[in-house]
Amino acid sequence: MTPRVVVVGLGNPYRRDDGVGPAVAAAIEALGLEGVRVLTGITDPMTMLLAWTGVARVVVVDAAVTAAPVPGRVRRCTVADLSATRALSSHGVDVVAALALGRALGREPGDVVMVTVEPSDTGHGLGLSAEVAAAVPCATAAVAREIGAAAVARAAVRSVDTVLPAPQ
């Protein structure tokens, strides 16, 4: 059955804070929300298209590097705020390019919202930095709000400590 909402956690948990997307996705999945499908580990645009076809809303959670970075800062943005930086590839996911392909095929979701967390350390290894780990509850709550569950958002803030690995 097609879910109402798809939450996509982008990023590589083996590159420290780049794993914040999957970490927030895991926190959302732990809430067991009805009609919400959580996906991580997407590495190509076709899989992204297949995942969001017919879905009302997609929330993408990802680490985002900004010009004046503040590690752990959580932001909300829409695809219109992003610029495509890469072409379509079979070995990477550019949300803007994937959405453009989806539009051309009539496979675009109702809307796409991004929740981003600014990283501190994207070096090799497991575990989030202290600043980014501390931002996970806030990012989880932000995602929960986007999927229409304000009460769940508050619960999310309380529950995330139990599902997240301790920072290393």
Added chain:
Amino acid sequence: MTTGVRTLTVGTLTRVEGEGALHVRLRGGELQGVELNIYEPPRFFEAFLRGRAHTEPPDLTARVCGICPVAYQVSACNAIEDACGIEVDPSVVELRRLLYCGEWLHSHALHVYLLHAPDFLGYPDAIAMARDHRAALERGLALKKAGNRLMDVVGGRAIHPINVRLGGFYSVPTRGELRSLSDELRYALDDALATVRWVGTFDFPDFELDHEFLALTGPRRYPLENGAIGRSAGPPFPLAEFSDHVVESQVSHSTALHSALDGGRYLTGPLARYSLNCAALSTMARQAASEAQLAVSCRNPFRSIVVRSVEMVYAVEEALRIIDDYERPDRPFVDVPARAAVGHGVSEAPRGLLYHRYRIGDDGLITSATIVPPTSQNQAAIEADLARVVSANLSLGDADLAALCERVIRSYDPCISCATHFLTLNVERR
């Protein structure tokens, strides 16, 4: 711009995987050199595998690539099982082959539809192509989805499968679970055949490569999850002698190693695989190849899109066959106790032959690891082909020449991430 020197930079070559650059030097209208610069940082897999338990390489090396993790898992299992003197149950081998069919299907569907087809239809990318060829792209998505489903059911998930382990699988599917895939696969067979007919109508530039071919061969089966070493010119050799024949060397312009086969240039991948094994294809795949004007050997890299499409037909048929014949194994895996030894393992990744070698110490830990991925094996051949293409097309302007070089490179579906990610192209004319 310096007088007499003309340098063209085409930033970010599209539709290849990884980070790299191509540098073409022309002086006085003559080609001075072609270098495929892979500058993606080395990834040190072989180094960090040392000291790990002999059970770990299948999971660790799967992370080399998000598109062909099964290839890494299977080659690693084959090598370590070889070292430990263990043969897995034939039914488990069939499940590995089924999982591998899923990987071929999803990888080939991505390359054919998303990366390669726009070259032949005159579009800058798949997004532009999709507006005019929506039905084709939908077919590609359906094939990709069928591949993902196979990997999901057999491998536990579509990306970086988690169900593969040394000696077999953590759990094996029921007959009913596999049969549930059959309907989707029958539709996929129609889509794969339609793909061959579609790409068979494309126009292919004239080009015949002269490299030796290296691919696995089997007595009766088209090679996937294992096989013997086969080649087009020299005599075949036992797998244990792989490193004596395939010698890797460093070149200053690339972080990926170059390889030579008995000192000569060679090619692995779909063209080699097909040319050495087309007799082992299923009747339907052979017929599709014939209708798409593929002879029994294919040396035109641009036609690799046809070969990949034929291989999709085969992968779907093979998956259906394995599912039809499937009897759930009595045990999902056999134990593979460590022993001090060296083991060699190969399989046919979508991009070509993938070799792993491990030495296991007395303590059961890996003491040395060697991984020879297809893209690094093919680098020298790609450079040689680029040199020929550039030399034959010097009259073209920089933009057209750059576009042609990009097409040549894409024909090989290089996975630069595997070999060590995007191409910047420099043409320097003096």
